[in-house]
Amino acid sequence: MDAIRTENLTKKYNLGWGRGRLLALDGLNLQVREGEVYGLLGPNGSGKSTTLKLILNLVWPTSGTAWIFDVPCDRVVSRLHVGFLPENPYFYRYLTGAETLGFYGRLCGMNGAALRKRIDELLEMVGLTRARDRRLSGYSKGMLQRIGLAQALVHDPRLLLLDEPTAGVDPIGSKEIRDLILRLKAMGKTVLLSSHLLGQVQDVCDRIGVLNLGKLILEGEVNQLVRDQHRLSITVQDLSENARAAVESAVATAGGRVVSVEHPQTTLETLFLDALRKDERGAGDHD
Amino acid sequence: MTEARQEWVGFSASRVWAIAVNTLTESVRQKVYLILILFALVLIASASFFSQFGFGDAGEQVALEQLKFIKDFCLGAISVFGVLIAIVGAAQLIPNELENRSIYTILAKPVRRFEFLLGKYLGSALLLLVSVAMMSAMFGVALKFKGDNYLRVAREAAMHGEDRGSIEEAARQAERIRAAVYDPDLVKALLLAYMKLALLAAITLLVSTFSTSMVFNVAVALMIFFVGHLVGAAKERWGESGVARFLLVLAPDLSVFNVADDVILGHAIPWVYVAKVALYGAVYLVAVLAAAHFIFTEREM
Numbered sequence: 001m002d003a004i005r006t007e008n009l010t011k012k013y014n015l016g017w018g019r020g021r022l023l024a025l026d027g028l029n030l031q032v033r034e035g036e037v038y039g040l041l042g043p044n045g046s047g048k049s050t051t052l053k054l055i056l057n058l059v060w061p062t063s064g065t066a067w068i069f070d071v072p073c074d075r076v077v078s079r080l081h082v083g084f085l086p087e088n089p090y091f092y093r094y095l096t097g098a099e100t101l102g103f104y105g106r107l108c109g110m111n112g113a114a115l116r117k118r119i120d121e122l123l124e125m126v127g128l129t130r131a132r133d134r135r136l137s138g139y140s141k142g143m144l145q146r147i148g149l150a151q152a153l154v155h156d157p158r159l160l161l162l163d164e165p166t167a168g169v170d171p172i173g174s175k176e177i178r179d180l181i182l183r184l185k186a187m188g189k190t191v192l193l194s195s196h197l198l199g200q201v202q203d204v205c206d207r208i209g210v211l212n213l214g215k216l217i218l219e220g221e222v223n224q225l226v227r228d229q230h231r232l233s234i235t236v237q238d239l240s241e242n243a244r245a246a247v248e249s250a251v252a253t254a255g256g257r258v259v260s261v262e263h264p265q266t267t268l269e270t271l272f273l274d275a276l277r278k279d280e281r282g283a284g285d286h287d
Numbered sequence: 288m289t290e291a292r293q294e295w296v297g298f299s300a301s302r303v304w305a306i307a308v309n310t311l312t313e314s315v316r317q318k319v320y321l322i323l324i325l326f327a328l329v330l331i332a333s334a335s336f337f338s339q340f341g342f343g344d345a346g347e348q349v350a351l352e353q354l355k356f357i358k359d360f361c362l363g364a365i366s367v368f369g370v371l372i373a374i375v376g377a378a379q380l381i382p383n384e385l386e387n388r389s390i391y392t393i394l395a396k397p398v399r400r401f402e403f404l405l406g407k408y409l410g411s412a413l414l415l416l417v418s419v420a421m422m423s424a425m426f427g428v429a430l431k432f433k434g435d436n437y438l439r440v441a442r443e444a445a446m447h448g449e450d451r452g453s454i455e456e457a458a459r460q461a462e463r464i465r466a467a468v469y470d471p472d473l474v475k476a477l478l479l480a481y482m483k484l485a486l487l488a489a490i491t492l493l494v495s496t497f498s499t500s501m502v503f504n505v506a507v508a509l510m511i512f513f514v515g516h517l518v519g520a521a522k523e524r525w526g527e528s529g530v531a532r533f534l535l536v537l538a539p540d541l542s543v544f545n546v547a548d549d550v551i552l553g554h555a556i557p558w559v560y561v562a563k564v565a566l567y568g569a570v571y572l573v574a575v576l577a578a579a580h581f582i583f584t585e586r587e588m
Contacts, residue, residue, distance in 0.1 A: 056395045058588040076296045076397055084395035090387035092309065094316035106305035107396045151392060161395075 001070055003159045003190035004032040004055060008064035011050050011214075024050040026214040027064065032192050034069075034158070037185050039205035039222075040194040046211040048194035049087060052161050055192075056084055068159065083152030087163040089144060093137040097128050097147050100136060101154055108155035122150040126180065142173030149180060160184065162193040166200050171272050178204050199269075202226070235264055296397045303406040306393070310410020314376055315417070324418055327368035328425050334360045335429040347460040350437040354467045355551055357433055361426040362547040365419065366480055370512060372418050373484040377411045377491035378504035385499065390588060400584045404492070408576060411488045419481045434468030467553075475561050476550045482568045483544035487512060489572050490539065493579040496586065515541030539571055 009028040012021040025047040032038045040048050053059045055066050057073045071078040091100055098119055105115045123129045126146040131139065139147065145165065152160055165181070166174040174197075181191055181204045195201045201208065202222060210218040218225075239247070248258050314320055334357045384390035384407075393403055441461035448454030491508040498504055518535055519542035525531040543564050546556050 053391075053588070056391070058391060058394060060587060076399055079395060079397045080296065082395060084392060086388040086391040088388065089392065091389050091392070092313050092387070094313050095309075099312075103305060103309045104392070104396065107302055107393060107398055109299070109301070111301075148392075155396070 001034060002031050002067075003034045003036075004030060004066070004068055004192060005070075006030040006051075006055070006064065006066040009051070009054055009061055009066055010063045011047075011054060011059065012062045023214050025054070028211075028214075028216055030209065030216070032190060034190050035185070035188055036206040037181060037191040037193070037204055039201040039208040040192065040211060041196065041198060041201065041208055042194075042211035043196060047214040048196075048211055049163055050214075051211070052084070052163050052192070052194060055161065056082070081158040083155070083157040083160045085145075085148045085152045085160070085162045085165060088168065089148045091136050091144070091147065091151070094135060096133050096135050097123060097139070098132040100147060101150055104151045104154045110155065118154065118156075122153060125153075126150045127176065142169045142176075145169050145173065145177060146180075149177065153184075157189075159190045160192070162191065164195055164197075165193055166195065166197055171269055172276060174200055175269075175273060231259065296399070298399065299402060302398055303402050303409065306398075306403060306406025307409035307413060310380065310407055311413045311417070314410070314414045319375070320372070320414075323368060323372060324421065327364060327418075327422055330364050331361050331422055331425045332429055334364075334426075335433040347441065347463065350441070350464055351467055354430070354434060354437070354464070357430055358473070358551045359547075361422075361429060362476060362480070362551070365422045365426065365477070366547070368422065369415065369419055369480065369484045370487065373411070373415055373488040374491050374505055374508045374512070376414055377408075377488040378495055378508060379501050380407045380411060380492060381495045382499060382501045382504070385588070394588065401580050404496075404580055404583050405576070408489060408492055408579075411492070412485045415481065415484045415488060419477065419484065423477050430468060434464065437464050438468065470550065470553075472546075472550045472556045475556045475558075476547045479544045479546055479561060479564055482565060483541055486539065486544075486568050486572055486575070487515075487541070489575045489579070493575050493582070496579045496582040511539065512541065515539045516545075517542075519543065540567075543567065 006028050011025040066073040068078040101119045123132050205222050207221050445457035494507045495504045518538045518540040522535050
């Protein structure tokens with residue numbers, strides 16, 4: 001069974017006052033398999049958020065249909081097993097972290113000791129235990145994103161829809177959110193996330209789809225897509241100049257061609273995270 | 288796979304209640320609300336102080352005038368601040384949710400749109416209930432504080448009367464003052480005032496289901512509020528002709544809830560009248576919420 005399936009999903013927005021209609025999504029056929037992390041990528045305005053809103057029945061398709069676990073999206077039941085994190089959420093600024101989760105838990109029919117236990121679990125999971133009694137108006141962007149994720153998880157849904165989960169969050173926060181997504185995947189959850197931060201989704205997504213101007217223009221497994229089939233890179237340590245010349249000639253005799261020889265570079269992100277890890281005062285905005 | 292198909296999400300009162308309590312909590316923690324209600328309470332409490340001028344031992348007439356002034360002032364203050372809280376509170380409910388995107392997180396849960404709407408409305412009705420109750424309590428304290436003073440003076444006069452006639456007259460005066468202070472019709476006036484505010488909040492919510500601007504909501508709600516007070520007079524004037532009569536039946540007649548002036552003047556308000564007005568309010572409320580539901584479920588977020 002697919003976690004999400006859409007057939008010819010099309011959305012046109014009326015611009016009003018005779019200015020015509022904007023084609024936000026054009027005949028999308030999407031399949032997200034249960035248990036995978038699927039990344040919906042694309043520039044701003046490509047139809048990512050519209051897709052998520054259509055799946056959640058917040059807006060209605062001009063044509064086509066979408067299903068969640070084989071239940072049509074226009075039925076309330078379809079949302080029983082879905083958690084949603086919108087883009088740049090603010091939630092209720094006057095509620096504390098724990099109160100926020102309590103509210104969303106009650107919306108999902110939870111209460112009493114079970115709910116209290118779940119709130120503790122979730123706060124622990126997203127690293128906000130110490131900020132539990134602080135109001136959300138005092139939360140940083142990264143903390144809001146994490147409480148948003150906890151809110152989406154409150155009823156232990158099988159499917160998570162995350163709209164730009166790492167946008168506007170610093171590299172540590174972003175790393176934590178990605179680690180959390182991987183943990184959820186390990187727990188067997190299905191995740192559909194949208195993003196325009198390509199570097200960040202590469203290590204969490206199993207499959208990606210690229211949307212542009214409302215159309216799916218590329219789709220596939222991340223490993224397959226980014227692999228250069230004709231090239232191979234070997235990283236070696238402590239190689240002398242002579243040995244290197246020998247390797248290059250061996251490559252040449254075998255019929256290959258050395259394209260480049262260079263020192264591997266670390267990413268700026270790894271460097272940044274390393275530097276912060278070494279700082280004894282701790283890192284970032286953590287509660 | 289039929290597991291999901293067999294599940295059913297029906298209307299849930301506990302979800303509505305969760306949304307209502309959340310709305311109430313959100314509102315009472317806002318500085319705007321706290322300042323508004325504090326100001327109202329201070330103003331109402333002060334009524335018993337700045338009504339003092341003019342009264343020495345001048346007797347019953349002055350006492351009754353002063354009590355009338357306190358009632359007039361306090362009921363007026365409750366009405367004005369009630370209208371402010373009702374309109375400003377209800378006008379921001381949906382625009383705020385949209386701006387914070389919190390409405391997405393709620394509707395992404397297995398929540399029906401009607402449950403959301405009803406929860407939001409109940410939250411604002413609860414906020415009004417709390418506000419009117421606090422202001423009424425303060426009004427009661429102010430009235431009792433002042434009234435008991437007059438009553439003591441009048442009773443002392445009755446005790447120290449020189450002859451039987453003046454003693455009886457002083458006792459009758461004391462009784463009239465007591466009746467003015469502990470007037471059960473004041474409760475009816477407050478009850479009807481609350482009903483009016485609750486209806487006004489529903490109308491404001493209805494307006495906000497088809498607009499996105501809070502300023503627009505407040506402006507339209509205020510307009511409806513003022514027009515609503517003219518409907519009664521208009522019915523008397525033009526109520527006979529067909530079209531006008533139809534339009535006037537549709538418009539909310541808010542003047543029927545205003546019994547404060549009659550109560551202050553000492554005119555009796557029968558319970559039958561209160562019940563009739565309550566029924567009118569309830570029917571109108573259901574119609575307004577039904578219209579809000581109809582518009583809101585058809586609205587894309």
